[in-house]
Amino acid sequence: MEMENETQQSKFRRICVFCGSSQGKKSSYQDAAIELGRELVVCKKLWFSRSEISIIFQLFLMHIQEEEKKGTILLWNPITSSYSKFGTFSVQIISFLSLTFFLLVLKKSLILRLVSILLQVSRNIDLVYGGGSIGLMGLVSQAVHDGGRHVIGVIPKTLMPRELTGETVGEVKAVADMHQRKAEMAKHSDAFIALPGGYGTLEELLEVITWAQLGIHDKPVGLLNVDGYYNSLLSFIDKAVEEGFISPSARQIIVSAPTAKELVKKLEVPCHESVASKLSWETEQFGYSKTYDLSR
Numbered sequence: 407m408e409m410e411n412e413t414q415q416s417k418f419r420r421i422c423v424f425c426g427s428s429q430g431k432k433s434s435y436q437d438a439a440i441e442l443g444r445e446l447v448v449c450k451k452l453w454f455s456r457s458e459i460s461i462i463f464q465l466f467l468m469h470i471q472e473e474e475k476k477g478t479i480l481l482w483n484p485i486t487s488s489y490s491k492f493g494t495f496s497v498q499i500i501s502f503l504s505l506t507f508f509l510l511v512l513k514k515s516l517i518l519r520l521v522s523i524l525l526q527v528s529r530n531i532d533l534v535y536g537g538g539s540i541g542l543m544g545l546v547s548q549a550v551h552d553g554g555r556h557v558i559g560v561i562p563k564t565l566m567p568r569e570l571t572g573e574t575v576g577e578v579k580a581v582a583d584m585h586q587r588k589a590e591m592a593k594h595s596d597a598f599i600a601l602p603g604g605y606g607t608l609e610e611l612l613e614v615i616t617w618a619q620l621g622i623h624d625k626p627v628g629l630l631n632v633d634g635y636y637n638s639l640l641s642f643i644d645k646a647v648e649e650g651f652i653s654p655s656a657r658q659i660i661v662s663a664p665t666a667k668e669l670v671k672k673l674e675v676p677c678h679e680s681v682a683s684k685l686s687w688e689t690e691q692f693g694y695s696k697t698y699d700l701s702r
């Protein structure tokens with residue numbers, strides 16, 4: 407039996423999340439931020455690998471053999487209407503039959519459903535974000551931190567006073583300004599996700615899309631379209647494609663989904679090809695002497 411996709415372990419080590427410094431009016435935005443945080447930490451495992459099945463049955467067999475040695479396993483004999491002890495041969499027959507039953511008779515979907523209820527596996531993705539505990543930023547960072555993953559907040563020195571950003575969980579990276587913040591956030595991440603947000607979120611999102619278009623990085627960019635919040639932005643982008651301002655291949659840079667689970671799953675699949683040749687991000691234009699290579 408072919409077990410595709412044997413593991414759900416993520417290919418991403420760190421994801422950068424852009425989101426509102428406000429919580430938004432609907433509770434669904436806040437729920438989505440928490441759900442995204444949890445999704446980075448853990449996901450339901452949907453598959454057993456062959457080696458795992460074999461281990462489970464070995465353990466099952468060992469358990470039955472132990473019980474059989476103790477003589478605690480009794481078999482109901484309908485002919486004599488009495489219980490008799492379970493022999494080693496019976497143990498082997500039962501183990502063989504149950505294994506065959508599991509692998510050949512039970513439907514794959516049923517096995518998967520059972521397994522997805524029973525098992526959880528870590529995604530183990532760390533978070534990079536704008537720092538602070540205000541708005542959706544606070545909710546997503548707290549969820550990742552609570553899940554035991556590393557959180558890196560990148561904050562410009564001028565925003566560091568707590569009354570502006572609130573208490574930050576995890577590691578704080580102080581940077582000179584907003585430009586350096588975006589470069590640092592991008593450099594330390596393997597993918598980007600935008601939750602609902604305002605000007606700041608839009609600016610950060612559009613910048614990483616533009617960088618992908620220019621070939622500065624080829625990291626996936628996801629839009630968490632909670633309750634259709636970004637529908638009008640997506641329509642506008644489609645209009646720009648129609649009118650010839652955005653190329654159809656550059657349109658593919660944005661991957662969107664209504665839930666965190668679907669979005670992270672979509673991002674795991676290689677999505678956009680490098681739209682332009684790879685460049686190194688020269689930040690001299692912003693007054694830095696250092697060259698940032700965003701490809702990590």
Ligand SMILES: CC(C)=CCNc1ncnc2c1ncn2[C@@H]1O[C@H](COP(=O)(O)O)[C@@H](O)[C@H]1O
Pocket residue numbers: 423424425426427428535536537538540543565570571602603604605606607608610
């Ligand atoms: C001075 C002031 C109003 C500070 C508010 N406090 C903030 N602290 C940290 N990052 C922020 C703050 N406001 C906006 N940002 C940045 O802009 C994004 C959110 O902006 P917005 O709420 O979508 O538009 C965040 O990802 C973050 O990178």
